[in-house]
Amino acid sequence: DAGITQSPRHKVTETGTPVTLRCHQTENHRYMYWYRQDPGHGLRLIHYSYGVKDTDKGEVSDGYSVSRSKTEDFLLTLESATSSQTSVYFCAIRELATGADTQYFGPGTRLTVL
Amino acid sequence: AQTVTQSQPEMSVQEAETVTLSCTYDTSESDYYLFWYKQPPSRQMILVIRQEAYKQQNATENRFSVNFQKAAKSFSLKISDSQLGDAAMYFCAYRSGKGGATNKLIFGTGTLLAVQP
Numbered sequence: 297d298a299g300i301t302q303s304p305r306h307k308v309t310e311t312g313t314p315v316t317l318r319c320h321q322t323e324n325h326r327y328m329y330w331y332r333q334d335p336g337h338g339l340r341l342i343h344y345s346y347g348v349k350d351t352d353k354g355e356v357s358d359g360y361s362v363s364r365s366k367t368e369d370f371l372l373t374l375e376s377a378t379s380s381q382t383s384v385y386f387c388a389i390r391e392l393a394t395g396a397d398t399q400y401f402g403p404g405t406r407l408t409v410l
Numbered sequence: 411a412q413t414v415t416q417s418q419p420e421m422s423v424q425e426a427e428t429v430t431l432s433c434t435y436d437t438s439e440s441d442y443y444l445f446w447y448k449q450p451p452s453r454q455m456i457l458v459i460r461q462e463a464y465k466q467q468n469a470t471e472n473r474f475s476v477n478f479q480k481a482a483k484s485f486s487l488k489i490s491d492s493q494l495g496d497a498a499m500y501f502c503a504y505r506s507g508k509g510g511a512t513n514k515l516i517f518g519t520g521t522l523l524a525v526q527p
Contacts, residue, residue: 327513331515336519337517337519338414338501338503338517338518338519338520339455339515339517340517341512341514341515344513344514352512354512354514355514386455388455390513396460397443397513398457398460399505399513399515400457401447401455403452403454404453404454404455406453
């Protein structure tokens with residue numbers, strides 16, 4: 297499982313509420329990613345990080361912000377949640393050490409915005 | 411922009427039989443990687459197999475193998491001796507071989523595989 301945990305695993309919130317999702321990894325990976333999964337779209341990249349305090353936008357970044365103050369944690373924040381952000385959110389790391397250069401995923405967070 | 415297409419929303423296979431899931435992709439790049447991920451009901455995304463575009467040999471992992479046709483831009487997954495535990499959503503994914511931080515995966519919409527006992 298590449299040592300990735302996500303919290304919370306499930307969350308129900310109301311429109312307009314701020315929400316923060318946490319991704320935690322224990323293996324000192326430099327690159328981390330946030331994707332969202334929606335029916336009919338597969339997974340789409342929201343934001344990614346290539347080091348502490350180094351982040352950039354993915355293809356569906358509107359309404360989201362991220363922070364990475366230490367290597368092991370990558371936070372995704374919805375400043376004011378909307379119903380369109382109801383989704384399953386996955387964190388991923390990029391595994392380079394084995395030479396495979398492959399992304400491995402956390403268990404996911406199901407977010408419902410009412 | 412690169413795209414990945416999985417044209418079979420659902421498939422079904424009998425236990426112990428073989429099934430092939432289709433994936434096509436569109437890219438102008440010559441250096442890239444292709445992946446199949448499995449998502450069982452637990453929701454966990456599990457890497458099944460990966461293929462480097464520069465390799466002509468098709469990747470194999472136990473009962474899972476791919477048929478990589480670079481000219482046709484096709485990347486199908488064959489599951490042999492299907493087991494009940496193979497029932498899941500399967501996603502095909504593409505990643506550019508260019509260097510850089512993004513390294514993002516581009517996913518297809520998935521194929522839901524049912525395994526009948």
